């Protein structure tokens with residue numbers, strides 16, 4: 001992009017607000033929602049157990065432009081539903097993780113309405129940057145509440161990747177969408193539970209995964225759980241674990257050749273303070289300051305002696321605002337983009353073998369004509385779900401066994417989708433290109449612009465398909481269990497029916513014989529039970545000896 005274009009874009013960004021996204025990740029109950037409200041000095045986010053939002057005055061600098069919505073929801077089935085209403089009081093009833101997004105406009109200009117005491121005390125943090133920030137806060141609900149949390153990891157990193165994909169698809173369009181919103185996440189705050197025991201395996205894994213897509217800052221939540229000495233020890237333990245397990249969290253590194261003295265000092269101070277330990281609260285005192293009120297006294301959440309909240313606020317909206325944006329764009333996103341485009345380049349090499357004419361086949365699906373195929377009905381909606389190529393997609397062993405036995409409607413649908421998908425891939429691969437004597441750069445650009453959106457869509461579809469297969473296997477297992485239960489019940493009913501028949505045959509009152517037979521069945525059953533329990537006990541004793 002030319003420098004004039006960059007300038008023009010920056011100017012436009014400054015006018016409508018610079019997009020900035022922060023993600024909050026951490027186990028349920030670590031205080032993410034409370035922290036988010038404290039960060040914005042405003043009761044924007046409702047709590048799972050309800051919150052008297054009306055009692056808390058709002059920050060005049062913060063305006064919600066898009067209320068909290070569920071952007072990706074993962075039930076155990078793995079079927080996401082996008083952009084639905086978020087109900088905080090019901091979120092915990094659903095399995096998996098719920099990702100929500102809230103967009104706010106934060107005014108940072110000096111001409112803004114006079115701020116309240118709580119805001120003015122910290123307004124410097126908002127002021128070093130553009131007049132308006134289009135702030136997107138992404139929160140995660142339900143992490144750590146499942147027996148298997150790996151699905152949460154996938155869902156969260158899937159969301160981050162999707163935001164990169166959207167920018168990549170937009171960049172490779174010939175005609176750009178002027179209303180495109182960049183929702184890439186610039187910082188993830190990872191909330192560590194105040195256990196005092198360093199990082200858990202889950203923390204290490206999650207932070208590693210997040211750091212592929214965003215700057216990760218580890219945060220100690222509910223820091224008021226510690227004494228001064230305990231907190232300092234816990235911080236050290238966490239940083240040791242970060243080093244030990246090579247967790248690529250954001251480090252406040254300095255470059256003595258590039259950075260000025262002030263920056264060096266600031267970064268060195270922040271590096272020593274890491275991981276930031278925060279205290280948050282919904283309660284305010286009469287001065288409008290957030291406090292935690294205890295029988296032995298009040299604690300201000302902005303007090304730097306007990307909480308790093310204020311420092312963190314400055315890092316996020318002040319000193320490192322541009323740095324986080326630049327690292328996301330120039331390092332994380334560029335790496336991701338290079339990786340993705342290299343897969344497309346491989347496709348290009350393959351299709352180079354098929355060069356036969358000088359004219360491009362305009363029927364090769366770009367995202368725009370892909371969309372028009374759907375709207376004109378030439379491309380059936382079910383076909384928009386593609387199927388993974390067999391070699392790429394891991395499937396569970398049970399799934400394979402099951403698929404041999406049952407050709408379910410889901411599987412049939414899968415197969416038809418797979419055929420449709422492969423057909424399109426072949427179309428792209430085989431579409432004739434202009435030969436190298438034409439305008440190679442232009443041709444390549446056009447090819448990429450047509451192929452990239454499709455590749456991205458294809459990959460997302462593969463993931464969806466995989467989840468559908470998992471769902472199918474799960475339902476098959478549940479069905480099998482249910483059949484066994486029903487068979488057992490049927491056996492019991494048959495036995496009871498037999499006894500009743502015998503009673504009936506011997507007259508209305510149970511005869512001696514039938515009573516005897518009932519007794520014998522009962523005694524036989526109890527004998528079996530006795531034998532079973534004896535065997536069990538014996539086996540336990542034997543096992544022990």
Ligand SMILES: Nc1nc2c(ncn2[C@@H]2O[C@H](COP(=O)(O)OP(=O)(O)OP(=O)(O)O)[C@@H](O)[C@H]2O)c(=O)[nH]1
Pocket residue numbers: 027028029030031032033034035047048140141142143221222223224225278279280281282
């Ligand atoms: N002691 C203490 N309690 C806190 C702190 N921050 C939040 N809490 C309390 O912790 C509880 C959970 O806080 P939330 O903000 O709802 O936690 P969350 O991480 O958003 O929870 P989910 O929405 O379930 O993911 C609430 O009762 C808060 O008042 C803190 O710094 N110290």
